[in-house]
Amino acid sequence: MPKGSFVGDVAKDLGLHLLELSDRGVRILNKGRTQYFAVHGKTGHLATAERIDREQLCPLEEKCVLRCELIVEGQMQVYGIQVEITDINDNAPNFRQAEKDLRFMETTAPGSRFPLPDAHDPDSGRNSLQSYELSGDEHFSLAVQAGPGGDQRPELVLAKVLDREEAAFHELVLRAMDGGDPARTGTARIRVTVLDANDNAPVFSQAEYTVRVPEDVPVGSTLVTVMATDADEGMNGQVKYSFHKISDRASELFNLDSETGEIIVKDDLDFEEISFHELEVQAHDGGELFDTAKVAISVTDVNDNVPELTVSSAVSAISEDAQPGTVVALLKVQDGDSGANGQVRCSIDKDVPFRLEKSYEDYYRVVTASELDREQVWEYNVTVRAVDGGSPSLQSSA
Structure with missing residues (x-):
């Protein structure tokens, strides 16, 4: 579908009035760097903002679903939207x-x-x-x-x-x-x-090679050396190695030395991009007889992503007679790592009359925790901190 195609009537489905959309401000946040969808304030319609290539977005998935979030700033409300891309x-x-x-x-x-x-x-x-x-x-x-x-x-x-x-x-x-x-x-x-x-084929020392490697392994490192032997003599016994089955991305990350059988890292690995690679290598002799072996490379996570805190919406002023629980800011926290490295704990300063509340998935609200008195304190600087579970941990603040 071309850019600008109609996807759905968000205003009608969520019961939002068009006046609310124009007066209170509505934004679409797509999960990822590219903004594939946008909402029209005058009509309340969700439409494509970029051309969508299903094979690029979901190369290994039968069902391709893009997720985004609709933020109604005036209501401090977040709605989740899922759009399935058909092939x-x-x-x-x-x-x-x-x-x-x-x-x-x-x-x-x-x-x-x-x-x-x-x-x-x-x-x-x-x-x-x-x-x-x-x-x-x-x-x-x-x-x-x-x-x-x-x-x-x-x-x-x-x-x-x-x-x-x-x-x-x-x-x-x-x-x-x-x-x-x-x-x-x-x-x-x-x-x-x-x-x-030529009556003898090369034979690998093992049918499958298994390797575990951290994602920060230096470029140029040798991950594993595959080895095959051939009982023939001369050209018929000289073994050379080549990749038989390898993905496009893996071919950019790994190099196989045809003479020694060394598999070498030639580009930076990224656990968050691909955590497992399965390759097939062949050993050929001079007469083109061969043997095949698998190489399974597991990339392990390193705590290399700092938690990100984003202020999605915030107020700059509040009345001193505001009731406890009044929302003053909406924040989103995300960490690209996995496991404990991606588990984020958020906290707020103890000496301010505000507290954190979990909102929607990775969203938090900053709300008033007690009554305010402008004559005692007329302004607060509130800091929210995010710390992940890595060792050592990484942190950020907003």
């Missing part, structure tokens, strides 16, 4: 490897299977990747296996004995199709070269 088929399946070169021994037994490049479609449901098909040569067929997460993994199956003297090369086309209407497709070209014998 359209605006992405075609895409192969990270548009071309793949494979090398088969002519002694390879029929029925042997080899992994093919897999496609990715960021759309959801039927609009996402649904099936694969292979065309090009009677010597090969396609099998699709289900991965641990339910994903489809295409494999090339040797259906007929190869004869290098008959054909040294085979050209194949792998197609990936989604379930949209109309359907979108992506293709990858597979070139098979028929070689002579």
Whole structure:
């Protein structure tokens, strides 16, 4: 939907009068840096303020919900709003490897299977990747296996004995199709070269490598070294390493040394962005036989975010005959860390006649705690402090 599209009639749904909207002031706070929604003061309608890309906002979620808050300043009232973003088929399946070169021994037994490049479609449901098909040569067929997460993994199956003297090369086309209407497709070209014998494949020292690393690990650090051995000699026994399956973000964060098998950090990690990475690495010998291993990298949280206190609304003056419990300010507290590092305690000065009250989720109200007397004290500076549960803890004040 284009920018400015109607989302909902907030004024009608919440029973707000248009006069209230214009006189008392209404603001929309979106959760995040980008303001995706705005409210029109004259109509009370909620509308899109930016174009919304579901695949960018919710790349791994079936249901995409954006949350925002409506603040009616005159009432010191906060309303929560949730907007579900539904998917359209605006992405075609895409192969990270548009071309793949494979090398088969002519002694390879029929029925042997080899992994093919897999496609990715960021759309959801039927609009996402649904099936694969292979065309090009009677010597090969396609099998699709289900991965641990339910994903489809295409494999090339040797259906007929190869004869290098008959054909040294085979050209194949792998197609990936989604379930949209109309359907979108992506293709990858597979070139098979028929070689002579290499009868030992590399073998990894373990099937899965598990690593735990703090998010503040220095760039250039080696997280883990994968190792595979090959019983063959010469070129057939020389092992090189490569990533077989890795996300776009992980490829920006990690580098694999093809000679040593070291996985090295090449950019700053951020627990709040992604806390877990699962990679697949392959060890290839000189004859293109291989073994595959998983690498699971857990990023642990470091207390690197200071609690943020934001004064959402406040009054600058109050009558001395105001009753105890009168609201003078509305604040929001948030901390980007998780667990104890993100648990924030708020407090207020003990020597002022004000106290804190929990309002809505992360909101607090500053209210009068006792009767006021202007002739004794005509002005107060009230400080609210926020301290997280990290060790050492971080704090801020407003």
